[in-house]
Amino acid sequence: MALREAKExxxxxxxxxxxxxxxxxxxxxxxxxxxxxxxxxxSFALRRLAAKTQVAVPWASDFPRTRLSHSLExxxxxxxxxxxxxxxPDLMEGACLAHDLGHPPFGHNGESALAKLAEGxxxxxxxxxxFRLLTRIEAKTVDEEGISVGLNLTRASLDAATKYPWSSRExxxxxxxxSDDEEIFEWVREGAPSERASMEAQIMDWSDDVAYxxxxxxxxxVTGHIKLENLERDLPKLFKVAKAEYLDDVTEAEAASxxxxxxxxxxxxxxxxxxxxxxxxxxxxxxxxxxxFALSAERETRAHFGSENLTRYQANLxxxxxxxxxxxxxxxxxxxxxxLAEQSxxxxxxxxxxxxxxxxxxxxxxxxxxxxxxxQEWYRANNDSEKLRVVxxxxxxxxxxxxxxxxxxxxxxxxxx
Numbered sequence: 001m002a003l004r005e006a007k008e009x010x011x012x013x014x015x016x017x018x019x020x021x022x023x024x025x026x027x028x029x030x031x032x033x034x035x036x037x038x039x040x041x042x043s044f045a046l047r048r049l050a051a052k053t054q055v056a057v058p059w060a061s062d063f064p065r066t067r068l069s070h071s072l073e074x075x076x077x078x079x080x081x082x083x084x085x086x087x088x089p090d091l092m093e094g095a096c097l098a099h100d101l102g103h104p105p106f107g108h109n110g111e112s113a114l115a116k117l118a119e120g121x122x123x124x125x126x127x128x129x130x131f132r133l134l135t136r137i138e139a140k141t142v143d144e145e146g147i148s149v150g151l152n153l154t155r156a157s158l159d160a161a162t163k164y165p166w167s168s169r170e171x172x173x174x175x176x177x178x179s180d181d182e183e184i185f186e187w188v189r190e191g192a193p194s195e196r197a198s199m200e201a202q203i204m205d206w207s208d209d210v211a212y213x214x215x216x217x218x219x220x221x222v223t224g225h226i227k228l229e230n231l232e233r234d235l236p237k238l239f240k241v242a243k244a245e246y247l248d249d250v251t252e253a254e255a256a257s258x259x260x261x262x263x264x265x266x267x268x269x270x271x272x273x274x275x276x277x278x279x280x281x282x283x284x285x286x287x288x289x290x291x292x293f294a295l296s297a298e299r300e301t302r303a304h305f306g307s308e309n310l311t312r313y314q315a316n317l318x319x320x321x322x323x324x325x326x327x328x329x330x331x332x333x334x335x336x337x338x339x340l341a342e343q344s345x346x347x348x349x350x351x352x353x354x355x356x357x358x359x360x361x362x363x364x365x366x367x368x369x370x371x372x373x374x375x376q377e378w379y380r381a382n383n384d385s386e387k388l389r390v391v392x393x394x395x396x397x398x399x400x401x402x403x404x405x406x407x408x409x410x411x412x413x414x415x416x417x
Contacts, residue, residue, distance in 0.1 A: 010309050011086060011309040011312065011314065012156060012312070015155065015190075016156035016312065017032040019032075019155075020149050020152055021141055021149055021152055031090060033088050033090040033154065036091065036153045036154055036157040037090045037097070039140060039152075040094050040097045040153075041097065043101070043133075045101040045133050045397070046097060046098075048398075048399050048402075049067035049101070049103075050067075050069075050399075051402070052105055053105070053106055054066055054069070054070045054216070054219075064219045067107075071100050073215055074097075074099065074100075075096035075097045077207040077211050078093065078207035078208075079092050081203055081206070081294045082200060085203065085298060085301060085302070085310045086309025086311060087200050087310070087311055091157055091200060092160070092200060095160035098130060099130060099163065099205075099208055100126070100130065101134065101138075102130030102131070102132065103130075104126070105351075105396075105398050105399060105400045106400060106403070108339070109351055111124065111126050113352040114359075114392060117359045118389070118392045122178050122179055122180070122385070122389070123172060123178075124392060124396065125164075125168070125176075127163050127164055127174075128168065128177050129396055131177050131181060131185070132393070134151050134158060135184045136148055136149070136184075137373070137393060138151050140152060156200070158188045159192065159198045159201060160204060162177075162201055163204070164176035167179055167182055192313065193313055198312050199310055199311055199314065199315050200311070206293075206317055210289075212331060213330035214286050214289045214293075214330065215286060216330075216331070216333075216334040220337060221269075221272050222274065225337045225338050226333055229271075231333070235255065236252075238329060239332075241332040241335045242331070245332070246327075246331045246332060246335070250325055257322075261322065262326055265285075267289075293319075293323050296319065296323045297317055297323070301317055304318055305318075354404070354407050355395065357411060358410070362394060362406075362410070363391045366387070369410070370391075370394060374390050377393070
């Protein structure tokens, strides 16, 4: 234990490295946070992200990112930024890899659809579902009664993966834990300031925003969804999307300034024709933007909190306002040209119908329609609300192709046509 603790960054106590169920390492020399990272990498849930939509439907062409590729890129950003600020790099990488595990099929469209379908059991939220996967659904460790406690990660790793450190009782729209998972959540948050995200969770959240904003722009340019020459013309619409979805206090003047600032960068493309030269320039753009956003946060945070290892609740991640606005505007671009585009709405409507029919049919035909793990949870359910939660858990775990396949099996219809 002493050897492992010596390898971990200063700033983490034995309490931070504690697991809900004590589980000694099988071999010497691995840190507790390295064990956490390995458990996440080998999980079913992470592998399934390879077939879940990020923004653009990945299999509509060969280029767009999936939830898995986004998570890998988020992890790279978070590991480096976290290490620069003194956070444990394995802990940071694990938290970033885990942050989207709970997202259902069909991206944010699927999440909003399941939120309505799950109103009878406390709602659905992707971040709370990630916590549920890590602490219950992804069976790696079981208690004395044979009940799963999920991956049984350390307290600090679970806290680092918690973007919203409060339950659905406090905020029914954005929350980090369902009411029936509060026991382990309270264990995770033992001694933590109320409703304050840890330093590692703040780094994870910003790394997610950075990776999302930069790489989804790249995808949208390569697939032709975004035309550079249209950005200034569409600025009022981009501003409205940024304000409604990504940064609610942004002003129109800030939005205009952010777009001008981005366009003035030497790496910003003046045109894009998919030639090798411009593809290379686009890759340089993504690299420089990631560096711009990560380094601005590192410098601002260091200027305020000093040069010590900034871990847990010793500091807050500080991001300069101009960079927050730039990221919001970058996110608004695929938001406006892809997510809100008229041609996307027919597909989204079909996806919502599919999910509604899946939940209804799986619930109606349970327990015969349930996978083995969810079958065990079904028999432990005490009421209709708990049974609905089991069904929501199963449907949320599906990949995009898996949702279509199960729907075909249960209905004989093919909504992919």
